[in-house]
Amino acid sequence: MKDKNLKHRDQRIDDALDTSGVRHRATFKQEWPLLLLLIFVWGALWQDFSAGNLLFGAIISIVIVNLFPLPPVVLPGRINLWYCLKLFAWFLGQVFVASGHVARVAIVRRKKARSAVIAVPLRTESDLVVMTVGHVLTLIPGSFVVDVDRSSSTLYLHYLDVNSDADVEKARANIHDIERRLIMAIGSPDEYEAIKNECGPDFSSRKPKK
Amino acid sequence: MDTFLEALAALLLVLGSLMSLIAGIGLITFPDLLSRMHAATKPQVLGFLLLFAGLIIHLRSWGLIPVFALAWGLQLLTAPVSAHMIGRAGYRTKHVAKETLHVDELKQVISNHSQTTGTTAAVPPAKPAQNDEPEST
Numbered sequence: 001m002k003d004k005n006l007k008h009r010d011q012r013i014d015d016a017l018d019t020s021g022v023r024h025r026a027t028f029k030q031e032w033p034l035l036l037l038l039i040f041v042w043g044a045l046w047q048d049f050s051a052g053n054l055l056f057g058a059i060i061s062i063v064i065v066n067l068f069p070l071p072p073v074v075l076p077g078r079i080n081l082w083y084c085l086k087l088f089a090w091f092l093g094q095v096f097v098a099s100g101h102v103a104r105v106a107i108v109r110r111k112k113a114r115s116a117v118i119a120v121p122l123r124t125e126s127d128l129v130v131m132t133v134g135h136v137l138t139l140i141p142g143s144f145v146v147d148v149d150r151s152s153s154t155l156y157l158h159y160l161d162v163n164s165d166a167d168v169e170k171a172r173a174n175i176h177d178i179e180r181r182l183i184m185a186i187g188s189p190d191e192y193e194a195i196k197n198e199c200g201p202d203f204s205s206r207k208p209k210k
Numbered sequence: 211m212d213t214f215l216e217a218l219a220a221l222l223l224v225l226g227s228l229m230s231l232i233a234g235i236g237l238i239t240f241p242d243l244l245s246r247m248h249a250a251t252k253p254q255v256l257g258f259l260l261l262f263a264g265l266i267i268h269l270r271s272w273g274l275i276p277v278f279a280l281a282w283g284l285q286l287l288t289a290p291v292s293a294h295m296i297g298r299a300g301y302r303t304k305h306v307a308k309e310t311l312h313v314d315e316l317k318q319v320i321s322n323h324s325q326t327t328g329t330t331a332a333v334p335p336a337k338p339a340q341n342d343e344p345e346s347t
Contacts, residue, residue, distance in 0.1 A: 044276035098252040106236035119315040138290035144247055146297045156316040158244040
């Protein structure tokens with residue numbers, strides 16, 4: 001249990017303790033985004049966002065959350081809406097590119113193109129950021145997650161069109177770029193500062209140095 | 211204006227269906243399991259977006275937009291998870307064509323791990339485990 005002295009890995013320790021029978025309930029502070037989401041689901045399904053309906057949705061969400069508790073997700077405690085918006089716009093563009101990419105590969109068959117399974121150690125230690133990076137990179141061109149090593153925040157990806165070691169490095173740089181964008185948007189203050197020192201304060205497409 | 215919107219809706223519907231078709235073609239023509247997962251996850255996410263956008267324009271209903279946002283959001287969350295689970299299971303049951311891979315940096319990690327702990331032994335909490343992706347709250 002040498003992880004105990006790593007302050008930022010609280011959540012991992014919490015989850016580990018779960019297996020020994022100690023259940024950690026999420027506090028309201030950790031749970032309110034989930035409640036909000038459930039209320040939204042309720043309103044969307046009824047297509048009715050009137051106050052009464054939402055109130056009833058809130059009651060149902062609270063009942064659900066208490067009946068089916070999940071391990072708490074530690075929120076980074078920082079969100080930058082402007083970077084979130086930029087990230088989303090960029091992401092949407094990438095989704096279009098991804099489909100075009102798959103379409104091109106599917107229709108113009110190139111037998112020689114090879115792929116690779118590569119390890120990408122991320123700088124972040126937050127589960128939320130690791131998960132989001134995994135989701136984003138699965139939905140944008142070229143990559144998807146084969147395996148995750150949570151304790152070292154390493155993602156193992158399958159990457160299309162890798163024919164040389166230079167391609168591998170390029171792929172890693174791409175993933176680190178996604179991570180940088182995500183930390184800019186929702187990373188914890190510490191990680192945000194680290195990224196800012198590494199890449200400068202701008203949100204340009206500059207690739208971080210390795 | 212109505213004609214224009216109808217035309218736009220029709221275009222979006224056709225494009226959306228085309229994306230599903232491409233996903234299908236990709237599934238058949240891609241050379242190995244892991245490449246096929248790319249075809250299974252990517253085009254249909256966009257196809258769904260286009261189809262639903264066309265539907266909303268056709269029905270002219272603002273009330274559908276939250277439902278659409280919800281459905282698309284859930285798709286964004288679940289498509290990568292399913293690709294990950296299939297890819298991971300396929301990798302570990304050795305259904306991956308190794309000769310199509312340029313490098314494989316996961317192989318060593320897995321074999322090290324199986325040697326030190328034994329594949330069937332319960333993984334101690336502090337060890338790097340084959341963790342499932344933490345699902346969002």
